[in-house]
Amino acid sequence: MSVIPNSTTSPPTRSRSGWRGLVLRLHFYAGLLVGPFILVAVATGLLYVLTPQLEDWLYDEQLRVPPTAQQLPLADQVRAAVATNPTGDLAAVRPAPEPGATTRVLFDDESLGESERRTVFVDPGTGEVMGSLVTYGTSGVLPFRMTIDQLHRNLLLGEPGRLYSELAASWLWVVALGGLALWVARWRARRAAVRDLVRPEPGARGRGRILTRHGSLGVWLLLGALFLSATGLTWSAYAGENISSLRAALGWSTPSLDVGGHAGHGGGPAADVAVDPARFDAVLGAARVAGIDAGMIEIARPAEHGAAWTVTEIGRGWPTEVDAVAIDGDTGTVVDQVRFADYPLVAKLARWGIDAHMGVLFGVANQLVLVAFGLGLITLILLGYRMWWQRRPTRGGAWRLVPRGRLRNAAWPVVAVAVLLAVLLGWFAPLLGISLLAFLVIDAALGRLDARRSRHVRSVNRT
Structure with missing residues (x-):
């Protein structure tokens, strides 16, 4: 994905073009190749955020009963649940939290998946069993919401599927910060007012208009992207384990x-x-x-x-x-x-962060913010693909997208810092490191292909 060199073009300066070229290439590759994973994670997360009210409606028969002035002892409610002979061993009880709600009697069942339990719903006023369902996790979500949760977490593919969501969370913050750096550089080059950081460039046309919409929208969504990336990584398989180890070493564990x-x-x-x-x-x-x-x-x-x-x-x-x-x-x-x-402060922040990520910390307000952010991020990704489509390889016969060779012109401290950061991040977030290595391999292969084409063109011109 390079521009065929023009002999009349002056060489880029060492300090500025080096880092910008690196960020531009990284932002492009991550957006193009990891973008689909981020898009799926955002779309399924958006579905999950919208499920609580739908869940209450779908399972109203199990969740709601006529309120009564008096409630039976938990012992009677447990006996009523046990009398239905549910599969599994009695594990726990969640008393009705408010009038009109049912009591949940939970049973551990080896035939169910991890964190799943068979739950019997009991009317606390009469002891009548209102039904039995499989529930999941501390939040006790019911089958429909559990399916959406697993779709978001692993695409219903089990443990291997978690790699997709970890890949998305690992790259989301990188793409967001890289985009911010590129947008700020463009803003500084224009010597525009501060307000122009958060709005599209007036008068832009064609691809430039899409670019400015993409950049300004990215600024609005930056904090949300960083937040969801950080909280999402705490659930991941590999980076999440490293985060837990770091918290334990620093005394920040729950x-x-x-x-x-x-x-x-x-x-x-x-x-x-x-x-x-x-x-x-x-x-x-x-x-x-x-x-x-x-x-x-x-x-x-x-x-x-x-x-x-x-x-x-x-x-x-x-x-x-x-x-x-x-x-x-x-x-x-x-x-x-x-x-x-x-709790240590970091443990509190982790608790609040996870709950806000799930849309439950501030109730409906939390849900509305996540819905707005999710729709904005989907729009941002689609704008990015629209820009790529407008400069796709079929237009002009070459991958005229991102200039090549800029990093070689950078000062050595820039290169050293970039390599060191890549190694550290690759160790802490292995999927980020592996995918970054894959990007380098792809880039090198495309570079050799472009070089071969250039030599062929020169050979044809000489003849």
Whole structure:
């Protein structure tokens, strides 16, 4: 993707054209080749953001019941759920968070996927079972929303499919910052007013008009792109693991409860022993005394013998409610507790970032912002492809898109910094490094092809 050299063109300066040529080529290749992955991630994420209200409508029969003044003890609700003989072992209960909502009784089922549980919905006022569904994750999303979530996460391809979303998140911030650098350079060259950074150039025509719309829209979307890229990487397979390791090394990890009862010391699966349903009421009472006062909570039985019960706040709206306590099921004593107020700052920011990424932190307002951003980013990507289409190789017979050889003219500190950054980023985000190497291979191959064509043209002209 080069311009055939013109002998009358003066050579580029070493300092400015070197970095700009590098950024331009990187922005172009990433936009062209990684753009489809980003586009799919944004489109599926947009679908996910729109699902909460649709989910409430689709599963109204399981989620909503006539409000009653009195609710049955959790023990009676658990017994009603167990009486339906669901597949799996009793694992946890999520009491109805408000009047008119159902209680969820959750069962671990080995036939289900990771983080999936079979859930029985019970009317807390009458004990009537309203149905059974598979739910997913801490948020307890239902099958329709779970499908959209997995489509966004891995294209329904399982663990290998996660590579697509990690690739998109790894490159989104690079493309965004590279585009900003190019747009600012263009703005400085025009010596335009500050307001012209965020609006298209007046009077631009043809491809130039699309370019200025692309650049100004990119400035508006920059912070959102950086935010979604950073929060998306925390879920990724490889970069996410490195982020977790870094946070742990710096003491920024999310605190966890100590529930005791470690296997190998008289432990074993707690599911081997039947649980008295009345324990749920007792544990809930102890948790309320300990300050667990949120409406949305999960009461989980011990995972192994000798371990404590846990009661965890699971509300992800604002203000954040994620306090948790570990309770001795025999005595009702609180043996450990974790308060959100005591989280390290980075752990709090991570919690808020993930919830905002999912569109649940500020409710409908959060959803509307993400919808607007998603539509804007889709438009930005399509504008980029429109520019490429207008200068595609079939016009003029050569890839006249991005000048070649600019990096060779750069000062050596620029080259050294670029190589060092590439190595560091490739180590921290392996998919970014691998794809960058692929871009270099493609670029080198196209360079050899252009050189061969140039030699052929010169040979023909001499003859």
